[in-house]
Amino acid sequence: MGRQAPRNPYSGRRRDNFDKSTVAALAKRSAFQCAICSAITVGASAEAPNAVINVGVAAHIAAASPRGPRYDSSMTPIQRSSIENAIWLCQTHAKLIDDDCAEWTSERLHHIKRDHEQSVRLLIGIPQKAATLRPAVPSIAQEYAFVVIRALTPAYKAILTPMLQDRNLGDDSEVGILMIGSPMNGPKMAKRETPWTVFVKPTWLRWVLQGHGAGFGLPGEVPPDQIYGQIPGWPDTFFEFLAAIVETGTTFEWQRSLAGYLVLAQSPSRA
Structure with missing residues (x-):
């Protein structure tokens, strides 16, 4: 019998991902705009009359699993996968916030999300x-x-x-x-x-x-x-x-x- 590979203690850990309804609600609350740079993340595709391009990311503020960016062990799985822990971003900023956690803290991301969603709300219906x-x-x-x-x-x-x-x-x-x-x-x-x-x-x-x-x-x-x-x-x-x-x-x-x-x-x- 061959040697058994060492077991990764985190390999069996379930990620606390967002469900589809949470992602959809988050994107709409952000008007499909990146909360940091306001880049539009959804639009019409040229491939077909009903085709859509979506480059937005439902990013975790506190990581979905251990060793992830800004992981908070005090949070429950339900809290990690809730919309309160989500921020809608373009792909560039989704990568940037995870590459520099010292700059992009949980507190700062919550503040950015709150302000962006309020700005979107105040713009609703303006011709x-x-x-x-x-x-x-x-x-x-x-x-x-x-x-x-x-x-x-x-x-x-x-x-x-x-x-x-x-x-x-x-x-x-x-x-x-x-x-x-x-x-x-x-x-x-x-x-x-x-x-x-x-x-x-x-x-x-x-x-x-x-x-x-x-x-x-x-x-x-x-x-x-x-x-x-x-x-x-x-x-x-x-x-x-x-x-x-x-x-x-x-x-x-x-x-x-x-x-x-x-x-x-x-x-x-x-x-």
């Missing part, structure tokens, strides 16, 4: 016409302004009323306005093209502009505690956006973001 008005740029804003609430048109002020009441902003209050090319809550590497109007504290905006004028450069994102609220579109195109909403019958409402400020976003389905 393409309103989503491609300006290209995304790495700076904090393409345009800015300061305005006293009293100076807003009645229709525009009516739209902002929930935000104004939430922040106790009266007619004589001043707000800073930033017109940017990407939402505040997406991962830093994301380069979305959706334009947003972000209402911020005027003292903070003046401080930023003074620093920029002195050559310090603009920061990459707005601190959440400086934001009053945000709405899709820019002021000069917002009513064009509203017309598209009326035409499609989409319902929008003010929703509170994880950071605490209000965002005008599509109403969740009540079905």
